[in-house]
Amino acid sequence: MEFELSSDQKLFLATARDFLEKDYPLDRIRRTGEETTGFDRDWWARAAELGWTALLVPEELGGGSISGNGVRDLALLAEELGTGLAPGALLATNAVLAGLVAAHGTGPDHTAEIEALVAGESIASWAVYEPEGQWDPLAPALTASPLDGGGFRLEGAKDRVEAAGQADLLLVTAATPDGTAQFLVPAGADGVTVEPQRSLDLARAFGAVRFDGVRVAESALVGRPGDDRAVERQLQVALVVQCAEVCGGLVRMFDATLRWAFDRYAFGRPIASYQALKHRFADKRTWIEACQATTSAAAAAVQEESADAARLVSVAKAFVGDRSLAVLQDCVQIHGGIGVTWEHDLHLFLRRATADHSLYGTPDEHRRRVAGLAGL
Amino acid sequence: MTDTTESIESFRARARAWLADNMPRLADAARLSGDDPAHWERARELQRKLHAGGFAGICFPEEYGGLGLPYAYQQAFSEEAEGYEMPIVLNIPSFSICCATLLDVGSEEQKREHIGAAIRGEEVLCQFLSEPSGGSDLAGLITRAERDGENWVINGAKIWSTFAYGADYGLCLARTDPEKPKHDGLTMFLMPTRAPGLTMNRIRMSDGTDEFCEEFFDNVVLGPEHVVGRVNDGWTVASRQLYHERTAVGGGSIYTSGYGQPPTRSRPDIVDLVRRAGRAADPDVRRTVGEAIVMSTVHEQLVERVSAGIEGGHLPPAAASVPRLFHAEETEAHADALVRAAGASAAVASAGNAFEDVGLHYLCRQAGSLGGGSSEMARNLISERLLGMPREQAADRGIPFNQIKRGTR
Numbered sequence A: 001m002e003f004e005l006s007s008d009q010k011l012f013l014a015t016a017r018d019f020l021e022k023d024y025p026l027d028r029i030r031r032t033g034e035e036t037t038g039f040d041r042d043w044w045a046r047a048a049e050l051g052w053t054a055l056l057v058p059e060e061l062g063g064g065s066i067s068g069n070g071v072r073d074l075a076l077l078a079e080e081l082g083t084g085l086a087p088g089a090l091l092a093t094n095a096v097l098a099g100l101v102a103a104h105g106t107g108p109d110h111t112a113e114i115e116a117l118v119a120g121e122s123i124a125s126w127a128v129y130e131p132e133g134q135w136d137p138l139a140p141a142l143t144a145s146p147l148d149g150g151g152f153r154l155e156g157a158k159d160r161v162e163a164a165g166q167a168d169l170l171l172v173t174a175a176t177p178d179g180t181a182q183f184l185v186p187a188g189a190d191g192v193t194v195e196p197q198r199s200l201d202l203a204r205a206f207g208a209v210r211f212d213g214v215r216v217a218e219s220a221l222v223g224r225p226g227d228d229r230a231v232e233r234q235l236q237v238a239l240v241v242q243c244a245e246v247c248g249g250l251v252r253m254f255d256a257t258l259r260w261a262f263d264r265y266a267f268g269r270p271i272a273s274y275q276a277l278k279h280r281f282a283d284k285r286t287w288i289e290a291c292q293a294t295t296s297a298a299a300a301a302v303q304e305e306s307a308d309a310a311r312l313v314s315v316a317k318a319f320v321g322d323r324s325l326a327v328l329q330d331c332v333q334i335h336g337g338i339g340v341t342w343e344h345d346l347h348l349f350l351r352r353a354t355a356d357h358s359l360y361g362t363p364d365e366h367r368r369r370v371a372g373l374a375g376l
Numbered sequence B: 001m002t003d004t005t006e007s008i009e010s011f012r013a014r015a016r017a018w019l020a021d022n023m024p025r026l027a028d029a030a031r032l033s034g035d036d037p038a039h040w041e042r043a044r045e046l047q048r049k050l051h052a053g054g055f056a057g058i059c060f061p062e063e064y065g066g067l068g069l070p071y072a073y074q075q076a077f078s079e080e081a082e083g084y085e086m087p088i089v090l091n092i093p094s095f096s097i098c099c100a101t102l103l104d105v106g107s108e109e110q111k112r113e114h115i116g117a118a119i120r121g122e123e124v125l126c127q128f129l130s131e132p133s134g135g136s137d138l139a140g141l142i143t144r145a146e147r148d149g150e151n152w153v154i155n156g157a158k159i160w161s162t163f164a165y166g167a168d169y170g171l172c173l174a175r176t177d178p179e180k181p182k183h184d185g186l187t188m189f190l191m192p193t194r195a196p197g198l199t200m201n202r203i204r205m206s207d208g209t210d211e212f213c214e215e216f217f218d219n220v221v222l223g224p225e226h227v228v229g230r231v232n233d234g235w236t237v238a239s240r241q242l243y244h245e246r247t248a249v250g251g252g253s254i255y256t257s258g259y260g261q262p263p264t265r266s267r268p269d270i271v272d273l274v275r276r277a278g279r280a281a282d283p284d285v286r287r288t289v290g291e292a293i294v295m296s297t298v299h300e301q302l303v304e305r306v307s308a309g310i311e312g313g314h315l316p317p318a319a320a321s322v323p324r325l326f327h328a329e330e331t332e333a334h335a336d337a338l339v340r341a342a343g344a345s346a347a348v349a350s351a352g353n354a355f356e357d358v359g360l361h362y363l364c365r366q367a368g369s370l371g372g373g374s375s376e377m378a379r380n381l382i383s384e385r386l387l388g389m390p391r392e393q394a395a396d397r398g399i400p401f402n403q404i405k406r407g408t409r
């Protein structure tokens, strides 16, 4: 996605690639079939040792980036892991960390939780969607009612919570009398129940989580009620990770489809020689370059916390979200019958891209956000 | 300005101050349509101002009248120049295609004379490439140049030459040897647009404007100093020219100064349009507006990425067709979005509605997919040169030009 990488970045990415290929080759992901239960905890702890959870966290909180630009490093890592369709909690944990770091110093202290997440000792996920709901992070139905003796009582339900079954901490959006707030709730707290949900993406598990009278202390608050900045930051990081991982998968499937077109013959010539298909390859090549351009521009804006970051992540999501599916479905088409089989790799990436298309705001939702940000 | 060690920041600050003192504000500019001769006078005048101020030809070498600075300086200047009236109409094709080509392949003499004159606002250049018989198959052109002593005598016709009526010279590709295969018998000439024997007509476009021209050459005589590159090596010159054209049309030329489009093709502002049409609350319209902004933003990001990629050697030069193709898609999408967003306001003109802008703009929706080489040709280039896919079968490859079959239209 970026043209110029430092030798440290190259090493970081090569290590990530080897680590993933050794333990989670595509065949293992395919074999897990539809009973996705998640990933190996020890594996995640080792991934954390490689730095996957440290990139967005300042050094004084136990983190550290590769290049000094943590968001861009994270985007590169996500692209690499997207190429290999990695399981794990990269998006989930880093989105939560983005929020915790953004809110650091504005509310109760979460240094210990941040450190445990960076170390891979614990896993966190953002509980933001609600059953049957669309993307609307600032209007949760789940309530957090202040208790007389201090603390809050959480009542409500979330779903599409990534890695819900494996998360130790849930970052829960909730309505309070003072506006939307976020709470860091231990998954093992009384009143929390997790129900697995069938996931389109074979490498990623999701779950529905109920909060029945869950009592949390004041110290579970992240930032202050009514301060939406952390939520926006989490969204921005989630979108950068999504777009980057999709870019990785797109390049891999495009290359595979191009090779196929050279090798596959019809009417005595390679199908790559038909102009109808050549032109579609040219379009796909163009769109993929554009996906990379918009994703790296979004990552740079989020890195710099620029005023335009909100708009640019939405631009990227709107574009990558739809074009990725167009590219992948056309790759299926150019493969012919083999393209719609379980044995082929295409559906593994199509599953990931479709899930990413729908989560954290659909492309259309982001188009409307872009219109709003343009002053309409 | 010859101090190349000046930092970008200092250059930018100097540009800002100079612009404020010298250039007219865009808001005060008379709205001259691009096909109005007064527009051309104005553009030359603005260019002369830029030159007098030491801000013209920023990326052209100093020996040819430019400043010899890296692109980042030009970008800084263009950013600072937003809100000022700039000679935008000179960007394409004069500076970014014609002067860029002369810089690559022109003689020392031609470079000194013509690039310098263009930078000073004294000369404007245009392209005489396409012919009535075809534009995509450029090497199949039939305009002939025959030797007469040391001179050349040119007969034939060119068409679709943008802004030729405002230009002084056209880069004109002609056949000098019909016995050779089609690419091998061509020569590029720098032809004065007012040469005796040249007749120029304006062509009316579907939106009623006439920025296109057609030219007929009836024994136009040119001396040897008008040949650009070598005789019968015109395809090398044309290839550079087409490369610069794709880059310029795609939006990635380093030789353009100032952002925006000339007024003939200026596009209505979609946010403003929706407000005027009273449709801002409609979620469907909001989606349409968002999509238009997404496309134009991604286009800019793509141009930046591919320019950097080619410059840094990470992408081959053939990648210049990528933003060119996306530019076409973006302009089509934008024209569609405008019509959708305007709703019922696109059909008739009445006070304050959007008809003029939107409906007329829509008529030339395909211009961006044809001018600068069609989208189909861009797809051929991307698939063949960038992806290495098999070339299209060509019935005329290697055959002497005068034995090739030609169509009847």
Ligand SMILES: Cc1cc2nc3c(=O)[nH]c(=O)nc-3n(C[C@H](O)[C@H](O)[C@H](O)COP(=O)(O)OP(=O)(O)OC[C@H]3O[C@@H](n4cnc5c(N)ncnc54)[C@H](O)[C@@H]3O)c2cc1C
Binding pocket: B093, B126, B127, B128, B129, B130, B131, B133, B134, B135, B136, B137, B159, B160, B161, B162, B163, B366, B367, B368, B370, B371, B372, B373, B374, B375, B376, B377, B380, B392
């Ligand atoms: C706004 C604008 C500005 C222009 N400015 C200039 C200028 O300044 N100077 C100049 O010389 N020309 C200029 N042109 C002309 C332009 O370059 C030609 O219109 C263009 O190259 C197409 O040529 P044509 O019109 O002859 O169409 P044709 O070449 O006849 O093509 C007709 C159709 O066939 C398709 N086609 C042709 N060959 C192939 C192929 N191998 N595979 C698939 N499809 C194919 C084309 O894409 C097109 O859709 C301009 C055109 C426009 C619209």
